[in-house]
Amino acid sequence: MKFIKEQLFFILCLLLIAGIFLLDVVRILPSLSMIGITLLGLFYWFQKKEPIFSPKTKPFLLITLCFWVLLPSYFYSDNLNYFNQKIQIALPFLLLPLAFIKIPVLSRLQYVRLLAFFLVGTFVISLAAFINYLANQESINQLYLESKVMPTLVSHHPTFSMMIVFAIYVSYYLSQEKEKIFIKNEKIAFLVMGLFLLVFIHIFSVRSGLLGLYLLFFIEILKLIFKRKQFKLAIYIGGSLLLIGATTMYFSPTVSNKIANTSADLNAINENKSANNQSLSSRFISYKNALEINLQSNFWIGCGLGDIEDLNNSIFQNKYPDVSKPIIPHNQFLYYFAAIGFIGLCIFTIGFFGPWLLYKAYLDSILFTHLLLSLVYFLVESPLITQIGVAYLLSFLLIGLHQQLAKHS
16 A cells, blocks of 8 residues: 555656646646645645654745735735636645645655656657757747747746756756666766757747756856866866857857847837837836836735736836737746735745755755756746746655655654
8 A cells, every 4th residue: 555655646746747748738637636646645644643843844834835925915906816816826835835744755766757757758848849940940930030939839938948957957967867767878868868958948049048057057067166176077068058059049040030039129128119029128117017016005015916917907008008918027026026015025935945945955956956947937937827837846846855855854
């Protein structure tokens, strides 16, 4: 029975990762996987009589703050339909951490197999998108001049770009694994997939993903220089990355078109031109809107989660009527600053990043990388108001912390 429950948890985690990839095809799959993990956790809650407040449970209880901090704004939100939608999306921040507290930790082999599954899934989707690009280069290249990107199975391209960066690091991490995960010579396969993804993310040309990639490599190079004293390896890796980036920039039309689009976008900002169909211009407006909404409502508690979209759209309509598609503040911190105020933002930040400090979780390279990319993601998007953002960010945060708990038990 114990073996069956352990395998069930592993399968549910596999389905959850698969659900992230297939969200646009089988939208219910991530939810079903989360429900399964919650029910399994509930079973263990009845089986194990342990104190809920202990050093081992603190990281998971902190994460639930990301849900609890949203609830008080119900009482000062007028648009309860929007509030209910966002609360439902945030519900996994309450249920999954509580489930992970009691569920036994995955074995080391199961854990690295989950990472390998994620790497392979990201590789397959990226390869399919690349093949489709080769077959439709002219039309897809044009998309990059219109602040769009090539279509992929994961339609939310900012999330997918971060997934690619994470998968690149996973490929390196798995290539260092001493034990066999699946088959012989798999380490070579992992490195080949990582190299392809490194090239592809430049062709994909999503600014947030590239920012995360180069920041991650910069930190890794600093580690090689100052921690490991491997100066030659640091120069080799840094030079190789710059070579790949420069080569794709020179030969890839998507990169050159993205640069042209970004340049036009920046000129529109500098010259106060219309922000309509301009990605960066619209983002800057959304940032200003978030600050304005907070200052016009309440600095400490915000306008209310239910009302942020209506207030944001109202500012767009009144001040920027030429923008046909108003966007919500594309910064998770500013979004919460407007919606739940300074107090709520502080509580959220502690809830999401606080576990990083417990058990010295920052020493785990996978967890460190995931949280670093999450921070970058929060600065350029508001992923936690989307189902895929919550599923991806929360899944690997909890799985990583679960492994850390095993090291300190």
